Amino acid sequence: xxxxxxxxxxxxxxxxPENFRLETVPVPQPGPGEVLIRNHWLSLDPYxxxxxxxxxxxxxxxxxxAVMLGGTVGVVExxxxxxxxxxxxxxxxxxxxxxxLVGGDGLRMVHRIDPGLAPMQRYLGALGMxxxxxxxxxxxxxxxxxGETVVVSAxxxxxxxxxxxxxxxxxxxxxxxxxxxxxCAFVTQELGFDACLDHxxxxxxxxxxxxxxxxxPAGVDGCFENVGGMVFEGTLRRMNAFGRVAVCGMIAGxxxxxxxxxxxxxxxxxxxxVQGFIISENPADMMEAFRELAGLHGAGRxxxxxxxxxxxxxxxxxxxxxxxxxxxxxxLVRLVPGA
Amino acid sequence: xxxxxxxxxxxxxxxxPENFRLETVPVPQPGPGEVLIRNHWLSLDPYxxxxxxxxxxxxxxxxxxAVMLGGTVGVVExxxxxxxxxxxxxxxxxxxxxxxLVGGDGLRMVHRIDPGLAPMQRYLGALGMxxxxxxxxxxxxxxxxxGETVVVSAxxxxxxxxxxxxxxxxxxxxxxxxxxxxxCAFVTQELGFDACLDHxxxxxxxxxxxxxxxxxPAGVDGCFENVGGMVFEGTLRRMNAFGRVAVCGMIAGxxxxxxxxxxxxxxxxxxxxVQGFIISENPADMMEAFRELAGLHGAGRxxxxxxxxxxxxxxxxxxxxxxxxxxxxxxLVRLVPGA
Numbered sequence: 220x221x222x223x224x225x226x227x228x229x230x231x232x233x234x235x236p237e238n239f240r241l242e243t244v245p246v247p248q249p250g251p252g253e254v255l256i257r258n259h260w261l262s263l264d265p266y267x268x269x270x271x272x273x274x275x276x277x278x279x280x281x282x283x284x285a286v287m288l289g290g291t292v293g294v295v296e297x298x299x300x301x302x303x304x305x306x307x308x309x310x311x312x313x314x315x316x317x318x319x320l321v322g323g324d325g326l327r328m329v330h331r332i333d334p335g336l337a338p339m340q341r342y343l344g345a346l347g348m349x350x351x352x353x354x355x356x357x358x359x360x361x362x363x364x365x366g367e368t369v370v371v372s373a374x375x376x377x378x379x380x381x382x383x384x385x386x387x388x389x390x391x392x393x394x395x396x397x398x399x400x401x402x403c404a405f406v407t408q409e410l411g412f413d414a415c416l417d418h419x420x421x422x423x424x425x426x427x428x429x430x431x432x433x434x435x436p437a438g439v440d441g442c443f444e445n446v447g448g449m450v451f452e453g454t455l456r457r458m459n460a461f462g463r464v465a466v467c468g469m470i471a472g473x474x475x476x477x478x479x480x481x482x483x484x485x486x487x488x489x490x491x492x493v494q495g496f497i498i499s500e501n502p503a504d505m506m507e508a509f510r511e512l513a514g515l516h517g518a519g520r521x522x523x524x525x526x527x528x529x530x531x532x533x534x535x536x537x538x539x540x541x542x543x544x545x546x547x548x549x550x551l552v553r554l555v556p557g558a
Numbered sequence: 559x560x561x562x563x564x565x566x567x568x569x570x571x572x573x574x575p576e577n578f579r580l581e582t583v584p585v586p587q588p589g590p591g592e593v594l595i596r597n598h599w600l601s602l603d604p605y606x607x608x609x610x611x612x613x614x615x616x617x618x619x620x621x622x623x624a625v626m627l628g629g630t631v632g633v634v635e636x637x638x639x640x641x642x643x644x645x646x647x648x649x650x651x652x653x654x655x656x657x658x659l660v661g662g663d664g665l666r667m668v669h670r671i672d673p674g675l676a677p678m679q680r681y682l683g684a685l686g687m688x689x690x691x692x693x694x695x696x697x698x699x700x701x702x703x704x705g706e707t708v709v710v711s712a713x714x715x716x717x718x719x720x721x722x723x724x725x726x727x728x729x730x731x732x733x734x735x736x737x738x739x740x741x742c743a744f745v746t747q748e749l750g751f752d753a754c755l756d757h758x759x760x761x762x763x764x765x766x767x768x769x770x771x772x773x774x775p776a777g778v779d780g781c782f783e784n785v786g787g788m789v790f791e792g793t794l795r796r797m798n799a800f801g802r803v804a805v806c807g808m809i810a811g812x813x814x815x816x817x818x819x820x821x822x823x824x825x826x827x828x829x830x831x832v833q834g835f836i837i838s839e840n841p842a843d844m845m846e847a848f849r850e851l852a853g854l855h856g857a858g859r860x861x862x863x864x865x866x867x868x869x870x871x872x873x874x875x876x877x878x879x880x881x882x883x884x885x886x887x888x889x890l891v892r893l894v895p896g897a
Contacts, residue, residue: 469822
């Protein structure tokens, strides 16, 4: 049987269990041109929150009663398509379910991956969408020069971890922002960031400003933004003239009203470039990103941390925790015991 | 005698007469290497408000008891510098006064201009800083393609007028935003914009959204922002994916607290590039801008409107009016009767 989780209703604020429904249905069998994948790992990502609502986004809202979308890695169980053989390890958009049947246009999102290069779930993290997102925002928008200072919010998250290590590799001073002393210790000691500010201990903007001034004595040239809100505002205040801001996420506002930017005049005062982006719209760059990330990984210079929830039924709670910052590193769901 | 206006005190909200002081002093005479200019025209510009305060800006605050800064055009009255002769018409930063004595480094800001090409005060407007500001924001940040839609706020202002005409010359659909039916009629009928929204009649964001949707049926690709606040927010909501925003001014917040950007997530949702700039930091582009502007002007394709206040003593009131949008077109002060 195939267990799957569908979107049962749309949240108005923070999502809850009532928004999801676990269903058990027979495992489908592939018809001509189709492939059946057993999903081993499911990726949980903040963008999923946006799809649950009908509010305007860069993508259409997720349909009700359909299997929740999501990136997966797994193994081909049955194939009636020449491009895929039983036993192939594949990256796919298999969704929140144990088996995915894919055919037609959907196969454009299915890619064979090399499980010898790295554990397959790494293709959902440092070697996958989050890693390529980090690469694109840093190298195509921030374009850091050696010696510049880059600030990364959600620094211990799936994207932030990679941003900081790439910026270090580019010769930058790197300041992370994360929630709590454990995450900050990881960011500096394990990932090699030069400093990390604990936003949970710096809730007064004056304290944040003072801590950032100490951590970034020459000002901030690049900001990789994943969160929005107070940390974003404080980072903008510290930016040097001609600073670049890659807007990757604004998770602080995903569960309700957007968090305002109190002083947009900083964009003019400091002649900033503030640019939003979505990695999947830049396929040519994704290939270049993957090559650099795989090279760093192979050289042992891409440290990474994962939080794993076990079993499909654990996905909703893990997702709620992700939106609250309870995860530590990339949030995954293991769908096959012992995978 | 030389009459001059100095900064007497710093405003905390809207500036008032108490912030300025009119002084009468002897006309200075040039020493070796110095030039005495009689200022014929003084430019009034929103950026001056920022200099009156000590709050962080891209420039140092204006010193108290010093002559208010400002761009001027005038004629050399006496010269002890080989580069300037009596009778030369010059563009300078002569300030709020009838005569300016300039030497040393200050002469880098003094440029001879050709009064045969256009009335000299035009070098404070369409052929000067405002015109070049328009050119830079449009061509270097928005980079419009033929057929795209560009929105310009403060459309009947010194910069906005030029932005729209340049965008029309580039083959764009151009929508202005201005305050009141007279300005809107001028913008469409005289300047040739495709549409103009009266923000005084569209104070409800839903009304503004509906009007902009009608005026920009294919969405907005470029935004040249001079104002900030409700109009800016509404324009951002209407922007297409990969839209470009040139942030030239945010006059709505100059007299008090900055006006927040309520929904910065639009930058991510629509993958916008939002970039602040200051024309004087881009001297190489200024030359190219001037050439195009002079060419359009010579061909009669650069329409322009000026509001003239007569006499130095009229400068403060004209400046207060500028900050409230009372001017119509470029705000000038005529310092020489009949100039």
